[in-house]
Amino acid sequence: MRRETNYDEVFDAQEQFRLLLDCMARPGKINVLPDMDILPPAGINKGGTLIALSLFNADVSFCSLADNSDEITAYLALNTGATVAEVNTADYIFLNGHQNPDLIDSAKHGNLSYPDESATLIIDVNKIATEPFLNAIKLVLKGPGIETETVVFVEGINPQLLEAIKELNLEFPLGIDLMITDNQNNLICIPRSNRFVYSTIN
């Protein structure tokens, strides 16, 4: 397990936060996180790790549901100082796109007075692109941040997981926000304010 001493807490964190902010403000827009010299354990993308490194400190809690969760949890706790929590209290939840949607049923989705007290999902997928490709799921997004609609293609996400997310986000302003990264460091965000429909491409 490596201590990520190459990561610059001031400028790297700022740069990656700005990409996140841009993605969150323009849902479905693909930004590329820098390919940094970091060595996360198997089961988590570099992109997802960079999100954690740029946003986490001792004030947040997180939970990893990925297959290799013990190692991932230890790695993130070591490098960010964030506390480890159960899925129903975690501020950030890491999972893999192919995983069972039942896992996130109990994720925090805020209350009407404080809808911001909700979880953010950081999902690992295989590939994100603006052009269609084989086995991709086509996501059509609509809502604040988008002029008409945005189309983005994602491979390696379970349709049932998308369905579960839709259900959690039915009652705006309650809901959860998504950050999706692939293994080429592409990043998209889908805030709860957006509505999406999906279809499979064969």
Place this chain on the structure above:
Amino acid sequence: MVENKKYVNKYNFAFIDEATKKEIRRKLLKAVAIPGYQVPYSSPEMPISRGWGTGGLHVTLAIIGKADVFKIIDQGSDASVNACNLREFVHMMTNCKTTFDTREATLIQTRHRVTEEELNENQIYIYQVPQPEPLRGVERYENKTRQMHGEADYAKMWVSLYEQIVRHGDIMLGAGYPVKVNDRYIMAPSPIPKWDCPNINQSKALHLFGAGREKRLYAVPPHTKVEPLEFEDVQFHPEDFSTRACFKTGYNKVYLDELYFDDGTRHFVINDSNFLDKMVNHEPIKQHSNKYLSELKNGTE
């Protein structure tokens, strides 16, 4: 003697410590995800008093990077005292390039105006907000206003607007006219004049609001519906400058300031200083477009 290398720089980049910056950043992401909703945040101590632009400054300093070009205006002017002081502070703490040119800037912090020049998708527009709660005038308790926002129960607000029309014949809110964001939250757009409200609607830029004294952050993403509150029969209208014009340029499809000269004569001048400069120098300017502006005719034509 051991040389002190750890504290070569007296201050952290952008003044605020990294833990607090991260907190503000996380809250900003939530604010963007829930347009118009006020996210509570820590509002750390700054070298200026709360209520003097600390909220805007927190947002600016939490998001600014080395490559940013920073512009700050106070009531439309780059040269106002609040703008000058904060510009100097941000420059000292980040060494970022600063500018007066609206088009060149990537971060624009403002007190009480939206620039007349159209914003683009690479810009982030940051407001200093004194009172983030639009319902405070009708409900004094925070837990009640939170509940009202949560339930989208805005009846008291509508009644208050109705009463103003009954008493005075019009809605007597000049600055900080309440707007509805994304058909959900009623939001205080900070004390910008009514003139500026339609320019936040479907804007290309991201708008971030920071209220330091009240410890709240909120946001309007680009391409988001922002509607001033209005009734079917009594509609929203911006300030009327149809009978006046800027004495320097003759233009009046902009927000005007009133000036009194030493001889007692009254003049009007374009409030946005960079817009005025560009007009006087005949530089190309792309103004905001909105339905109220397009109905206006230039009085000097």
